[in-house]
Amino acid sequence: MELAGAVTIFLAICISCLALASAWRRMHKAGKLPPGPTPLPFIGNLLQVRTDETFKSFMELKEKYGPVFTVYLGPRRVVVLCGHEAVKEALVDQAEEFSGRGELASIERNFNGFGVALANGERWKQLRRFSLTTLRNFGMGKRSIEERIQEEAQYLLEELRKTKAQPFDPTFYLSRTVSNVISSVVFGSRFDYEDKQFLALLRMINESFIEMSTPWAQLYDMYSCIMQYLPGRHNRVYYLIEDLKDFIAERVRANQATLDLNSPRDFIDCFLIQMEKERKNPNSEFNLKNLVLTTLNLFFAGTETVSSTLRYGFLFLMRYPKVQEKVHQEIDQVIGRNRIPASEDRMSMPYTDAVIHEIQRLTDIVPMGVPHTVIRDTQFRGYTLPKASTTHRL
CATH class of the missing domain: 1.10.630.10 (Cytochrome P450)
Incomplete structure (x- = not known):
């Protein structure tokens, strides 16, 4: 029994060492990635990123590592871009490099890269x-x-x-x-x-x-x-x-x-x-x-x-009933109660327009959007993002 136990422990140590070596080789091969917490084999950074509060976890990591950082969600590497400037640099200034659609494995079996939203x-x-x-x-x-x-x-x-x-x-x-x-x-x-x-x-x-x-x-x-x-x-x-x-x-x-x-x-x-x-x-x-x-x-x-x-x-x-009241007043003044609103009314309703935009900003239904990938090895803010790296934007 003691020999069997010793063999089991030895095999566990060997497997752990191989996993660590594999993770180190993967990270080394990836080049100069943005900073981030050190991942563990197989689970990556799941100790730092809570699956039920992913957005909040990313914002906490931003405070430590800056607006561009790397995390591993399980074995999957993700580069996170935070803030207007970083996102603009990626999706506007380097739009071609970041134009790839990221894979959503939970629905990939249904779409297989077809349909406009998940095509590349x-x-x-x-x-x-x-x-x-x-x-x-x-x-x-x-x-x-x-x-x-x-x-x-x-x-x-x-x-x-x-x-x-x-x-x-x-x-x-x-x-x-x-x-x-x-x-x-x-x-x-x-x-x-x-x-x-x-x-x-x-x-x-x-x-x-x-x-x-x-x-x-x-x-x-x-x-x-x-x-x-x-x-x-x-x-x-x-x-x-x-x-x-x-x-x-x-x-x-x-x-x-x-x-x-x-x-x-x-x-x-x-x-x-x-x-x-x-x-x-x-x-x-x-x-x-x-x-x-x-x-x-x-x-x-x-x-x-x-x-x-x-x-x-x-x-x-x-x-916010006072805001509601002001919106109501502007609607009555511009549109009245005897006709249907039209898009041309927008120019005459700046307060209502501003409230709608503020609602969209505060609501933020999909805070991280659809993941993107880089379509080739990409230089970004002094870092190297390997081809097919997944990116999230906050």
């Missing part, structure tokens, strides 16, 4: 250019996005009137409103607020965001090479997103069956027409997979972020 390189350029142009020029029928928003706002007001001044939770009213604007753009029509398909869509989107925010998802992002083979809650988001993909694919099939190449009704029609135009182009990124996943990206990017910002806006206005 030429795929990202083609999809981004098309999406921005289509949404900006509204090449999808005769109504602008502003008109769609104005229409949906009227439906929201009707729902709020039904509460008859009784207390209510605005969460689902707002998410239905925002999602219906997106639905109008990508599907060509809105849903009734009690439509079962619509409610199922919202439930899946909401639950996906919840699952992506859990410690399980963060652990998956760090140790996906192991956890992808294990059962558990971390797999739930995969099945939710697959259901969302099926929902959108069904809508795409319906559009394909009734498509008029000369009269696009929505974003999906515009994409299908572009697919037809580039049918003989072997380098085209316009295919059904990118269509489904780009449409899903639009829902993800808009629904939860916008509805949460609106909800926080209500809370801030309740917290």
Whole structure:
């Protein structure tokens, strides 16, 4: 028994030494990285970075190591950029080097680099250019996005009137409103607020965001090479997103069956027409997979972020009634009570405009944004960031 115990201890020491040596070689090979806490084998800096308070942990490390520092989330190296100046230098002054999209392992199985939000390189350029142009020029029928928003706002007001001044939770009213604007753009029509398909869509989107925010998802992002083979809650988001993909694919099939190449009704029609135009182009990124996943990206990017910002806006206005009163006065003076607000009113409403911007600043729904990667070995503030290094911005 004593011999077996000694052998076990010896093997444990050997494995620990090998792990330490491997970590040292990895750090040495990485070149002159920004400073940061010394990582431990396998767990990295998880003793310094709490998975339930990542943003707060990063801000504490900023105070010690400065606005640019390196941390290891498990075995994954991350360079964190803090503050306006550092972020501007990366995303504006060196935009090309920092243009890569970082991998979100918890949803990578669903997207595999397809769809505008998680694509890289030429795929990202083609999809981004098309999406921005289509949404900006509204090449999808005769109504602008502003008109769609104005229409949906009227439906929201009707729902709020039904509460008859009784207390209510605005969460689902707002998410239905925002999602219906997106639905109008990508599907060509809105849903009734009690439509079962619509409610199922919202439930899946909401639950996906919840699952992506859990410690399980963060652990998956760090140790996906192991956890992808294990059962558990971390797999739930995969099945939710697959259901969302099926929902959108069904809508795409319906559009394909009734498509008029000369009269696009929505974003999906515009994409299908572009697919037809580039049918003989072997380098085209316009295919059904990118269509489904780009449409899903639009829902993800808009629904939860916008509805949460609106909800926080209500809370801030309740917290500061004098601000609410001044906003109300400006609305009455400029718009009155007999017409719908329009984007052109913004120039005449500086106080309301400032309040909206302050709400967005304070809310900060996605404080670290989507991770980026550097597409080549990059010199930044005297440091060397190896190709494919992940970066977060605060």
